[in-house]
Amino acid sequence: MPEPASDPATTYSYLGPAGTFTEAALKQVPEAQGKTWRSVNNVGEALADVVAERSVAAMIAIENSIDGGVSATQDALANVPGLRILGEYLVPVDFVLVARPGTTLDDVRVVNAHPVAYAQTRLWLERARPDHEHLPATSNVAAAVALLPAVDDAGPGSVGPLADAAVAPPGITDHYPLEVLARSIGDNPNAVTRFVLVGRTGAVPPATGSDKTSIIAELPDDRAGGLLDMLEQFATRGINMSLLQSRPIGDALGRYRFVIDLDGHILDERVADALLGLKRFSPNVKFLGSYPRADREQVTVVPRYDNTAFVEARDWLRALVAGEPGD
Numbered sequence: 532m533p534e535p536a537s538d539p540a541t542t543y544s545y546l547g548p549a550g551t552f553t554e555a556a557l558k559q560v561p562e563a564q565g566k567t568w569r570s571v572n573n574v575g576e577a578l579a580d581v582v583a584e585r586s587v588a589a590m591i592a593i594e595n596s597i598d599g600g601v602s603a604t605q606d607a608l609a610n611v612p613g614l615r616i617l618g619e620y621l622v623p624v625d626f627v628l629v630a631r632p633g634t635t636l637d638d639v640r641v642v643n644a645h646p647v648a649y650a651q652t653r654l655w656l657e658r659a660r661p662d663h664e665h666l667p668a669t670s671n672v673a674a675a676v677a678l679l680p681a682v683d684d685a686g687p688g689s690v691g692p693l694a695d696a697a698v699a700p701p702g703i704t705d706h707y708p709l710e711v712l713a714r715s716i717g718d719n720p721n722a723v724t725r726f727v728l729v730g731r732t733g734a735v736p737p738a739t740g741s742d743k744t745s746i747i748a749e750l751p752d753d754r755a756g757g758l759l760d761m762l763e764q765f766a767t768r769g770i771n772m773s774l775l776q777s778r779p780i781g782d783a784l785g786r787y788r789f790v791i792d793l794d795g796h797i798l799d800e801r802v803a804d805a806l807l808g809l810k811r812f813s814p815n816v817k818f819l820g821s822y823p824r825a826d827r828e829q830v831t832v833v834p835r836y837d838n839t840a841f842v843e844a845r846d847w848l849r850a851l852v853a854g855e856p857g858d
Contacts (some may be wrong), residue, residue, distance in 0.1 A: 643694035769836030800841035
């Protein structure tokens with residue numbers, strides 16, 4: 532008999548299969564524990580699950596400390612309506628070299644690896660196996676699964692037994708019968724990937740004092756100083772940007788949208804005031820959400836930009852309009 536359909540209200544989508552860094556990020560979500568986790572193949576499928584209400588939320592990678600923003604995610608968030616970022620999660624990016632049982636490091640000539648993973652482990656591989664060859668894989672897990680011909684879920688582009696070893700995420704041996712030949716082979720020990728949990732549009736959660744706000748904005752025209760004018764909306768209100776990345780809109784050369792992360796919450800007076808100014812300036816502003824920071828660090832603001840300063844300034848203006856001295 533076919534398995535009963537999962538309850539969309541308790542289903543979370545993530546880029547699978549089991550053992551990926553995305554799954555590691557989803558493990559950090561308390562609300563997702565004990566619920567149904569739906570493995571998907573790409574960002575588009577994950578967000579489509581949310582829009583179609585097959586899932587309550589989807590975990591997707593949005594930024595890497597080595598490679599920068601994940602363009603597929605940023606473009607999808609810009610183009611798919613009705614989505615909100617619910618939270619962010621950080622996963623240290625480390626890799627292991629795995630092989631079939633009985634293989635030694637000296638046996639390794641061909642290494643299967645996703646191109647991004649290979650770029651982050653290439654120096655180690657060149658030191659350990661100077662004569663190795665690289666065969667690209669479609670994902671980090673697929674690289675490892677491809678070493679096992681009997682496993683049929685490696686996906687398109689897998690190279691099977693042509694590879695002697697694979698670059699894979701730690702913990703891959705919890706899911707597949709492989710042996711670890713070397714651990715911590717990443718060239719940058721500080722590499723981190725930032726993931727976001729994306730759900731459908733809903734009420735904004737309360738501010739915590741340790742928040743981030745994500746938006747996407749377009750410039751009104753292509754002219755000298757246009758980007759500076761946009762950024763001044765934040766600078767003049769004391770708002771720090773933790774991410775600013777351009778992505779082509781796609782309708783003409785030279786047309787870009789900007790993915791921006793702001794320190795603060797939309798309910799913070801300075802952030803709300805900046806978004807009002809940005810909306811007057813930009814032909815298209817997309818609010819992606821305000822949510823707690825992954826590091827839980829409190830956002831510090833100088834007194835002239837805190838909530839009290841904005842409230843007092845508005846009260847002063849109201850007093851002037853009402854005919855009071857306003858001293």
